[in-house]
Amino acid sequence: MLWLRCCGLTQLLSFRSASTISQLSRLISAAVSPNPSFAVEDYLVSTCGLTRAQALKASAKLSHLKSPSKPDAVLAFLAGLGLSAADVAALVARDPLFLCAKVEKTLAPNVAELTGLGLSLSQIARLVSLPSVTFRYRSIVSTLEYFLPLFRSSENLLRALPRAGGSILGSNLERVVKPNVAFLRECGLGACDIARLCIPTPSLLSISTERIRTAVACVEGLGVPRGSRMFKHALQVVAFLSEEKITTKVEHLKKTFKWSDAEVGIAVSKAPKLLTMSIESLQRRSEFLISEVGLEMTYIVYRPAMLMYSLEGRLRPRYYVVKFLKENGLLSRNRDYYSAVKITEKEFVEKFICPHKDAAPHLADDYGAACRGEVPARFSFT
Incomplete structure (x- = not known):
């Protein structure tokens, strides 16, 4: 197997001097040998790990190869660098001409200079594996x-x-x-x-x-x-985003929330990603926050981040908890809804669930059910 024959190439991991590159040349020469009956497609399947379909496509770019010596040298280089067989197969399928790269004149010097710039060998291996990265230049x-x-x-x-x-x-x-x-x-x-x-x-x-x-x-x-x-x-x-998409989204925000141009500007300046949200998701959140929670349009203008929170996993379940606590006299009716929405899950549980475990022992389970899309009977209000 090529990988076993190239085990001596672990010295590639130094790549730090001209003498190392010379050693690499001698090691590769010893590790590979010409094969007069070389068949590119079979080589890509048996040695590089490509599928037959991938090999058929890749071999069109490698028809000039008459010997495995150059690709063997490249595979030895990649093995020494630490790429897995899967990484090598993906690289060769993506860029078959990588097998024709010059190890001594290009690949090894690249590694030497990049380590000099502070990259580790594992980082260089990640770089080589990235699609569209032309490491062979x-x-x-x-x-x-x-x-x-x-x-x-x-x-x-x-x-x-x-x-x-x-x-x-x-x-x-x-x-x-x-x-x-x-x-x-x-x-x-x-x-x-x-x-x-x-x-x-x-x-x-x-x-x-x-x-x-x-x-x-x-x-x-x-x-x-x-x-x-x-x-x-x-x-x-x-x-x-195209100008057309931005205009469309701004108009939708104005229509949905009855905002003026100035109010849209305020909301977008605080939460620019509003412009990436789908019209449907904005519509669903507006219906919940305005119709069910009862928030004013201007209230949302200055707190637009709430429009980007999950409706099912955050906005609705937390609203149920806050409303339950207020209805049962466990939370001041003046407590702001947004203060319960903007905090992390851990903080919400610590501030709104745990303090009431004696007065409302089922609250944690009910909240969990609400997060799963259910509406427990205790969260149904008339």
Whole structure:
């Protein structure tokens, strides 16, 4: 088996000097040998772990291979780096030409330089496994050299890349990424702000600067000024919505909650993700909060976060508990509903359930049932 023949390649884990790369060359030469009857499709199935269908598709890009020596060397490199057989199969199926990469001139030097930038071998292995990451090119090093300080740490960058599908690594640094970063700084965002903005939405760096400028103008038009605490959150949302969708959602908010343009601006400035919620989910929450709970429209304007909480798992069950406690004289009738909704589950139980275990011993069970979508008899009021 190739993996057994390459066991001596554990020295790949050092990758820290030119002498190590020379040792790698000698180890690979000893581990592999030409095969005059080499069949690419069979090799992809038996050695790389691809399915027959995957191998048939991949082999079209590898028809020039007449020997397993080069792919064997690449597989030896990947094994030494710590990739699992499943990771290797996925990588080869996605990018068959990776098997033609030059270990000595490209792959090993990439690892050496990336460890020099502070990445661990396990992090490099994760990087190699990511879709759309072109590790078989030397340019990956200079690209990461720019992005690492931007994202503040290698772990932050590795968390962000899957969300972008690796697209930011393929974006032109000089024409796209750097102008975008410069404009974000013009908007008053510091290094930490940009990192926090781009970790969840890294694609923001790869869209056109003109699109970001349009998004910023839209955010400001919604009443969220540059420099405000919610500016970067609103930008995350608006940058990937069309003007038509934003207009439609704003009109729906005005119609559903009878809000003015100014009130929509207040609500969106406090909870920008309102613009990503479906019309149906907003409608259901408005009907419950206004018709059943009896909240005023203006009350919701200044507390729009409640519209993003789960109706079945949070809003409704907690309302039942609060109403039960008030009806039975266990809670002041002046106690604000939102104060019970905004806190964590643990805090809610500690403040609204546990103190009443003697006066209302079934309250915890009833609350649990309400969270499952049931309405216990004790929560039915006339």
